[in-house]
Structures are given as structure tokens and as C-alpha cells.
Amino acid sequence: MLPVDLPGTVRDALLAPLVDHHCHGVRRDDLSRAQFELLSGEGGGPAPPGTTHFDTPFGAAVRRWCAPLLDLEPHAPPAVYLARRAELGAAEVNRRLLAGSGVVAFLVDASHEELEVLTAAEMGRHGGAAADELVRIERIERDVAATAELAVDYLDNLGEELTAKAARAVGLKTVIGALCGLDFDPARPSRGAVIAAANRRLADPKEPLTDHVLLRYLLWSAVDVARERGLPVQFHTGFGGPVHHGAGGPAGEPHRADPARLSAFAAALQPLGVPVILLHCYPFHRQAAHLAGIFPHVYVDVGLAPPHGTAAAARVMDELLELAPFHKQLFSSGCRGLAETGYLGALTYRRALAGALQARIAAGEWSTSDAARIAHMIGSGNARRIYRL
């Protein structure tokens, strides 16, 4: 799995258990080919007639790397892979893939309440790992909007629910970038504007929240809670946000998911000491690395990019390493729905980082002991420090 000529200490550091600081639950039920394809495609829809989502970098990686865990030859044809997957059953497949990822702790965005999706605790059990929860704040808002009758109740409940949920979580998470772009007005909205917006909201509480005033109010409320409890706030950035989450908002403006556009808001959080975690970031990971370099409280990972770009993951990781401080990088799989993403996330992360470290060692740029130390920091050390695990 790793290059054979990697020094032993670096290899050990890369193979050490990882903290997957951002993932979602995977499906517990057996999946038809159509379901598997839907979950593996980026757009959430079926492939065009005559084509298949297996003909993607991600599909090629599933056949290459996941097939052996299902006792198949590498590059097994899609039909063979899916037949074997069905034969083993979802529970066994999930156990093999999640345990095979070598993760010691999953931090799970458990905002998906479908019964078919594993809970955070189940993710931990299947993977032989610890599990903690992340609170997706837009989900909290949805629940509060569904029950509140008056604007003032809505706002009170929002604060109470955020506080209550945060009490048993290790971090908060927002998808505001998918809902109104990351270049939203960084100022706290005024009380008057918030009340007016809340009244509008309660007139139509079943729609996903898209009002910018309320989105900003919700985020600032989350920041207050995070500050009080010493929790970080994760931001979905780069590609993957709007689509994977089926959210409304500026799905037509992926350029506004550039984390550089979050810079003013990040600056506003600096005096509060609330860590800002930039998730995914691709293809804006160089921009994210820059923010992690200039702001002491900003952290970065490339999440879903390595498992989706598998064979090219080394370059993405390498581009992140151009500028990002070593104590500011994290690992996550961004796993969702398919346990394959979790396994590929860990595998491609390790292979990509191995390639980057090996190249630097071979060029005489980094020492072996530094390389091992850096692998440890990114793989688990930084996450343990930031999330206080």
C-alpha cells in the first residue's frame, strides 16, 4: 500500500491510527446497483444513459482498492464487485471497510436521521473505534423552525438547542457556504433584522433556510456557543458542499465556495479564539493553506478530494503542503453513505502523504524524523489538540 523504500519510522507514522475528524454515517442496508451508483456519483443523480458512475476516478478506485477487502482481485468489474458486496451483506462490508481504514476515532456529522444510516456510535462500533458527534447547525434550525410559533420562541429555542446539542459534541459544523456563498456579510445582524426575518421564516418553516440574515444569525449564535465551550466550527468549503447536501442556495455559484471568501469572517473570529476548520477546500486548497498560514485559529483539510481523485491525490496533498503549516492540517474522509469512501479516504490520504514525504526525503528537503513527526501531526495529533479528544 505504501512505497517500499519509505523509511520505517515514516511508514509507522503513516500507518498509525487516524482521527477522521469529519465524516457522515454510512448506509446499513444492502444497496442495489442503482442505489450504489447514486451514492457514488458527485451530482446525486444517475449517470447519463449508456454510461456508469463506475467510469470515474472514484469508481476506478473502488474496484482497485476496495475489491481486495471483499476477497476479490483488484480491478474487479463493477457487476462482480456489487454481487460480492450483496453476498457479504452491508453489515459485513461496512465492518471490513471501516475497520480496514485504520481509524481510531470518527467525528461524525450525524444530522442525517434516516434509519438506513449508521449513527455515530454505530460508526465507531463497526470501525472498532471511538466516535464523537459534530452538530450541524442548519439541522438544528430546521427542527426549531418546525416547532416554534413565535419569532421570539424561535430565537430562544435556537440558542437553547445549540447549547444543548453542543454539550455532548466535539465541534459544530455549518454548510452556510452552500446556502449563501462564503462571502456573506461578516457582521452580526441587528436584532431588528433578525426578528423580521424570523417572522418571515415562521410563515414558511418547512423550506430549507436560505434567508441570509437568519443564516448569519444562526452562525453567530453557534460561534457564541463554540466560544463558551471551547469548540471549533467546521465550514464546508470548495466543491462537494451544495451538491452532496442537496441544499438550496447558490448551487449555481461554485466559485463562491472559495474559502478565500471566508477571510473577512475568519478575521472577525480571530479575537474570539474560536478555531475555524476549512473542510474539503478543493480546488481552492492553496487558498485554504494560505488562510491557515496567516490566521492562528484557521485549520485545513482536503477531505473528499483524495478519495474522489484517488490516483491524483498525491498532487492535491502536495499542493496543500506548499504553504500550510504542519500544525494546521487535518485528516478527514468526508465519508458519506458508502463505507468505501471512508476506506478510500484513509488509504488515499496515507498514500498521498507517503508520496509527498518520500519525495521530500529523497530530495534532501526534510529529515526522516521530521517527516515522521509531520505524518503524526496531520494524521491525529492536530485533531486531538484542537478537538480536545
Added chain:
Amino acid sequence: MLPVDLPGTVRDALLAPLVDHHCHGVRRDDLSRAQFELLSGEGGGPAPPGTTHFDTPFGAAVRRWCAPLLDLEPHAPPAVYLARRAELGAAEVNRRLLAGSGVVAFLVDASHEELEVLTAAEMGRHGGAAADELVRIERIERDVAATAELAVDYLDNLGEELTAKAARAVGLKTVIGALCGLDFDPARPSRGAVIAAANRRLADPKEPLTDHVLLRYLLWSAVDVARERGLPVQFHTGFGGPVHHGAGGPAGEPHRADPARLSAFAAALQPLGVPVILLHCYPFHRQAAHLAGIFPHVYVDVGLAPPHGTAAAARVMDELLELAPFHKQLFSSGCRGLAETGYLGALTYRRALAGALQARIAAGEWSTSDAARIAHMIGSGNARRIYRL
């Protein structure tokens, strides 16, 4: 030309005839050094005093790769190259370079009416290939504006001309990105706004069209025709558009040529089933690959980037392969004016893809048979399916 240790089936697939799904006619006349330089520079102007457009990646590639087809040593000096070019004559040079590109079908934007430029049929004859036409819609508008006297005639004629031209074409093409940016209002403009804009237009019909309402009307009219006839619509995106086409509009805003900004319009076309083809894309090809991944009807190529960045084309191709589904990628040379671009387009595409495939095979990521199949899809299979060749 290709790496020696490439497996035979992959080599065969790479050397198989290509469909060049987007090019322009090349010049039939003998060119002076000044003319050759003007056509080879990106900006359309001469090189600064004391310098030459041969001192570019493209110029180096011409000397390296085209010289041997003219019976010269690789790296022939510019003066030697141009002298030999003149000696052989344009017709012979065009035949050697176009036939040498190994293209089985040219899809030609034949909107340039200058007598010095080969027609689509002539491109095919010189290259020993089939040839089909692409309809550049802004060109149709120019002709209609020049003759119509009343707004209502202008609009009627526009529709009729689009329909007539589309009847013998395999696709439509727009350069709207060069004229008003790709983040134009995706909605169909209202009839009233269109009539008013058409009246303004007819008061000054000789200027290039820059009115956003009419540009959007023209594009929607083209979409209607494309839908009816089952044709794709090509969009110029990324660098190269405004300059190569000498168009007006936001030449000062190349960041607005990012295909991510076309996302809302692409979403609007999804229910209509009209294929959207993103041309060139560089340096936003990762953004384009993302769109091709999330939208079932969006396709992508990197056109002019490989011939212009020759020695670095492998990385550009590799970055495209990070995310783009294999059934969504196409080959084009973007060739224009100089047959050298056509030859280099095919050559650098083959070399770049060879490098990407070889690296993945060597790393055990892709199987040899998958690699061969992918080369076939991108080189001709996808184009045959989409353009119904």
C-alpha cells in the same frame, strides 16, 4: 512519440484516429515571419521589440515537434523552420501537419469567411478525414443584424437562420463568455426587453454584439434549436476566448471566464437535455471537471491548453483526470490559423494522456484494459456518441 514502456493495447488506443471536436480553419496562403508570429502569439499582436513569439512554450514546441514533419532536425531555429515552411508551400505544410495529426474527423467552427482560411471540407481533405460544421451563433447574429430593418424581422431572421444553419451542422457554439462573462443572468429575457434591445441593435448593426439581453436571447434561441435537433452547445471558457476571437466585452475580466460561473445556466439546461460542452477551460479545468461530474449533460475538454503548454501538458491533463468522469471528456485541438496547432494539439494530447495513464498503471491504480478503454472514450468514443457522428 509515446513512452516506450507503455503497454501495447494502451499505445494502440492512444494512436487510434481522433475526433477533433473543435477547431477552426487554417491559413491556405504562405505566411511571412510577421504573419506567422501574429498567429502563434496568444495576444494577437507582435512580440515586444527585441523578442519573438518563438520564445514561448508554443514556439519551442513548434521547433521541436513540427520541424521533423518538414524534414528538419528537432529544435530547428525559427528562421530555418520558416524558410523550409515557405519552401514547401502552405498547401504541402498543411497536408503534412493535418494528416500527421491522425484525426479521423474535424468538427470545424467555420465562421471565419476570409478566403485565406480553409473551409471545413478543405480541412477534411487536407487531413484525409471527415469534416463537419459547428455553427457559431454570434456570427449568425452579425449577418442577420447587417440585413434586417425592423426588430421583428431581426428576431424572425435570427430564428430562421439558426434553424437553417443547424440543419447541416453537428453542433452549435457560443463565445458569450468572452462578450459578457459566463455569470450572465441565466433566465430567458422577456419579449419586451428583447424588442427594445433589438431596436437599439439595429441602430448600430455593424458593431459586434455586446448587449446582454440580446446575447442571452440569442443563446436561448440556439438552445431551442439545439434541443429540437438533438445538438450540443459548445461554450468557450477559460483563457483564449476573448483574445483569440478579438471580441469586445469583458476582455478585462478573464476571471469571469471561469466555467464555474456558468453553473446556474447549466442547471437551467439540465431538464432540457441539451448537452453543454465546455471548451478549453484552462486554468479552470478543475472547476470544469467538477461541473462534468455533477451535471449529467456537461462535458469538458482542455482544448488549446496542451498545445500551448506542451511540455507541461501532462499535468493539465492529469488535473482534469482528478475528478472528471471518463465518459465526459473530449479531445480538441482548438486549432486556428496555423496547422501547427492542429498537429501539436493531437500530439500533446496523446503524450499527456499517455503520461497520465502510464503513471496510473505503474502505481497499480488502473488496469491496462481500463486505461486502453479510457483512451478510446476520450479520443473518439465520447465525441461520436455526443455529436452522433
Added chain:
Amino acid sequence: MLPVDLPGTVRDALLAPLVDHHCHGVRRDDLSRAQFELLSGEGGGPAPPGTTHFDTPFGAAVRRWCAPLLDLEPHAPPAVYLARRAELGAAEVNRRLLAGSGVVAFLVDASHEELEVLTAAEMGRHGGAAADELVRIERIERDVAATAELAVDYLDNLGEELTAKAARAVGLKTVIGALCGLDFDPARPSRGAVIAAANRRLADPKEPLTDHVLLRYLLWSAVDVARERGLPVQFHTGFGGPVHHGAGGPAGEPHRADPARLSAFAAALQPLGVPVILLHCYPFHRQAAHLAGIFPHVYVDVGLAPPHGTAAAARVMDELLELAPFHKQLFSSGCRGLAETGYLGALTYRRALAGALQARIAAGEWSTSDAARIAHMIGSGNARRIYRL
């Protein structure tokens, strides 16, 4: 330092003395660890508790490459490095690092008047090189604003000071991108608007200038002077500007530092023949290369990116070489505060370009003599021509 199998003529061309066409003075005083860290971090602040700015690509490069010049082993621990640095004293360290960079001429933005910073002349003496000055126009404005009492005096003095300072400089420099973004209105502001803005300015002359009208007026005044004296104008672009300069303005909008956004202004300068030099550019260097390709008067370098991304500098350099004409690229270290940046700037530039050239020679893309010629052009030839050294 350079790959052993590089052809001799290419090696000689790479090792030939460089013109560092953009740097700042380095500190003359002995630095505490806290001071060294502050100067080496990108954000200008200390590293978060429990971490160190040495855990960055730049810190790793200092330990790897600068340690031997201080008689230490490569990869010396930070404490050892800093102890040796203190032992030798700043003057000796500066001499070793600046002389070790193999620079024949420094062009120095000497706008920092702190006594602890070497002047342009001192930079030259320490480095055994010639030295010339660059005029930072926003600094001129600061001095003029501090003394003028009437708007008309302010405007007169601005023109006089620019002319006077330019008379003994080799170029002008602006950080307007850090103060209001590079997509400012490219038109010359009207006299009335300028007078009104000047009156506002004089009511609060100690603040950094952020008024867009005056920033544009200042820039156009500088362009007039540059045109008259045949001087180029340098623009800070990409990352590094706002932060390194502690400037006000859109620090929260790093995406507006994309040089593509300067395109309309660059087009406005084309008829005037004033060279536009894009500094740094990272991570928008492909965009900058495009502008250098289409505009005869636009030039580009990647400044601070190689020393900060050391081990990955080859890719950044390679991406610049995808599109930029060879006669349009320049070398600069962007050095500031720490002589380490100057040394690493030259070293990583040479190593990165060596890697790019070697790869192209090995692939048969460029001839050895072309590679040597290109190294000479980028390393010093282009700068000598443009700055008339």
C-alpha cells in the same frame, strides 16, 4: 544544490549571478526567537500556543538550507539554529546569506525607514552586489499627506515627490491590490472627485490611505511619471500583499488579489508602453502567465512562493512555464526582514527552474542550448532589459 545530471551549460546558466528585481531590506539587529518567528510567519503574528512557525515549509527550508551556511548540519533543530545565528551576529549572518545567494543586483523597495532595516546600499554591500531603489508610491503619499495643508498642495506635492523619487529609482511599485483589490475602476478619476477626496484625506492624514479615488489618482500619477522616465510599475498580486505589508483595505478578500482582475487596467496601460510587473502572483500564477502572454508590456514572477513553498517550488515554477513567454519572466526573492528569505529565494528559484529544465530536456522537449538561454533570460537578462540596468 542542483541535479547532478544537468548539462554543464544549463548548470552554468543557472548558477550565473541573478538580478533580484524585488526585495526589501533585512534586519541588521540580532533577533530573539520571538522576533525571528514573527518575521518568518506569514501572518505577522506568533504561532498558536504549543506550536512554532518552524513547523512550516519555510521553517523546514531554513533548517535544511540555511543551517550549512552557518556551519551547522542540515536540519539543525530551531534552537540550535537560532543559537548559532546569535553567536555569529546579524551582520555576519546577513553577509553569508546575502552573498551566498549569488545575486549581482538587488532592486530594493526601501520604503521601510526603521533603523533596524538595511538600506538598499547596505543590501548591496552585504551581498557584494549592486543595489538600486524601487519607489513605493503609497509610502510617498503617506509622507505628503503628513505635511500638506491644502488639497491643492497635497496634489502638487504628490506629483513633485513622485518625480523626484523616481529620478533616482529604477522602478515604481504599488500595493493597491492590498488596499482596494485589483479590480478597481481602471479609469482616471475626475479632477473634482480627486479634490474632494483630497480634502477628506487631509482631515485624517495619519491613517493609511484607503480611499479608492485617491489610490487610483496616485497610481495614475505614478504611471505618468513612469511613462515619462521609461520606468516599469510593479504590482503586488496574489497572496502576501496585504499581510506582509500590514495594510488596511480588503485583507478579507484575498480572491481579489488575482492578477486577472488587473486585466482592464493593464489594457489601459498598453498604449502608454509602461511595463507592468506582476509580483508574487501565487496561487494565481497561471492567470499571471496568461496576462504576460497576451499583453506585450506585462511581466511576471512568482517571488515569495518558491522560498515559502520550498520543496514544492518546482511545481509552481513549472506551472508558470506552462504559458508565460520566456522573455516575460523574472526572478525575485521578495526577501524581507530575514536574510534567510533572500538566500532561499535564490536557491529555490535555481533548484525549481533546474528541475523544470531537466525534465524538459529529458523528455526531448527543449534543447540544451535553449534551456541555458531561457535560464539566462529569466535569471537576469529580462530584468536588465526592462529596468535598463
